[in-house]
Amino acid sequence: EVQLVETGGGLIQPGGSLRLSCAASGLTVSSSYMSWVRQAPGKGLEWVSFIYSGGSTIHADSVKGRFTISRDNSKNTLYLQMNSLRAEDTAIYYCARQGDSAWGAFDYWGQGALVTVSS
C-alpha cells in the first residue's frame, strides 16, 4: 500500500523559512515523478513544484526563486524548502505522485501539511 506522510508544517512569520518533508512508503521516490500541490484556505488547488526521476526540477512562477523541491533517496523522502515566505503562501501543502498516464494525473496524495504565514 502506498503512503505519503507530510510533516513540517506550522506557523511562521513573513520572510521566514520552513522545510516540509514527505515520507513515502510503497513507492520509490527516486524513480517517480513527484510534486507538491497547495490549497489556500477555502480556495482551489495550485500546483507548486515537480521533481523528475532524473532529478531535474520545475517550479510554478509564484514560488520560483523562493521554493526548492528536492529528495533524499536513502530516506525515500521528498522535501520542499520554502524561503522568503509570504502571507499568500498560507495553505495546506500536499505531496503527490505523478501517475504513469497524463501529466497532471496525480494518483497518490498525502494527507497534507498546513503552513500558516502570519505575524
Next chain:
Amino acid sequence: QSVLTQPPSASGTPGQRVTISCSGSSSNIGSNSVNWYQQLPGTAPKLLTHSNNQRPSGVPDRFSGSKSGNSASLAISGLQSEDEADYYCAAWDDSLNGVVFGGGTKLTVL
C-alpha cells in the same frame, strides 16, 4: 484567477445526471489530456478520471470524462449523496510549463 475555468457550483437530485464543464485554451486542454479530481470535505483530492476519459481502478463507471477542443466535461450519472464534494479539472500547460487546475466546482446533492 485560475487558468482553467469551471462553474463555481452545480447541483442535482439523487439519481440524476449532472455535468461539470472545464474551459481552457490551446496551450493546455487543446493540446494535452485532462484529469478530474474529487475532494471530499477535509480530505486530500482523489484522482477520478485521467487522460480525458480513463478511470483509475476502483472509480465507479458513473463518473466519465470527455474532451472536445479546448473544453472538457465530467459527467456523473445516478447521482448519490456521497458525490457531494468539490471537483477540479487539471491539465498540463505548454506555455506555463506546469500543471494548471480549474477553480473547482462545488457539487450539491439536493
